[in-house]
């Protein structure tokens with residue numbers, strides 16, 4: 001078997017290539033990065049030397065599997081056209097930066113409908129995605145993240161993704177599954193039976209081949225709470241058995257698995273904990 005793609009969302013302070021070097025130090029074989037500030041609309045265009053430093057970083061660390069996470073402000077389902085347009089432009093720029101940096105996936109939250117209701121929100125979201133698919137550069141995919149369902153967030157149900165994909169059966173739309181969000185949204189991964197049921201449902205409504213990125217996080221909040229609070233692996237409400245099932249699921253062994261647990265200083269321990277589960281039968 002090839003080396004598993006495992007890592008974490010690494011800080012990019014001082015230059016995005018630093019995410020690669022600090023990832024390498026804790027034995028990441030894949031990393032997630034912000035290519036711009038996640039809490040601001042404004043961004044500066046990439047400088048050629050940034051692209052060069054990032055390419056060099058990939059060569060020197062051997063980390064070729066890189067995923068970006070788009071800004072949190074982006075709401076592709078926003079009922080306010082000005083905000084939706086701003087979100088659209090920001091995410092399109094993210095996709096361009098990814099293409100330039102050789103980053104294959106740009107993870108994005110599916111937005112909130114606010115006062116519009118889920119059906120209306122999904123319609124707006126589908127319009128945004130449809131336009132993005134027309135305008136986006138080659139070499140990068142849209143990774144739609146499974147959400148916890150806080151507030152009026154969309155896509156905490158597999159049905160929402162199946163609505164999107166029925167309208168837009170495009171290969172460039174992938175799914176980023178977040179274990180904390182799935183659990184908070186009511187998908188129980190804790191026993192072999194419930195775990196199997198979740199993936200049967202996912203496969204029926206979305207198709208397992210769409211699942212191309214994993215965010216591996218435990219959850220501070222209980223099943224179905226619809227509250228998004230990450231916890232370190234095995235220390236939350238999900239518990240270690242679910243992660244054992246996940247790490248030994250051959251359907252996901254080629255999918256990059258990235259931590260977003262609360263404390264960066266504990267990423268290495270979390271990674272080691274996940275790795276120790278591989279090959280373990282109960």
Ligand SMILES: [Zn+2]
Pocket residue numbers: 069107109145
């Ligand atoms: Zn996210």
Ligand SMILES: [Zn+2]
Pocket residue numbers: 178180181228229230
């Ligand atoms: Zn989260």
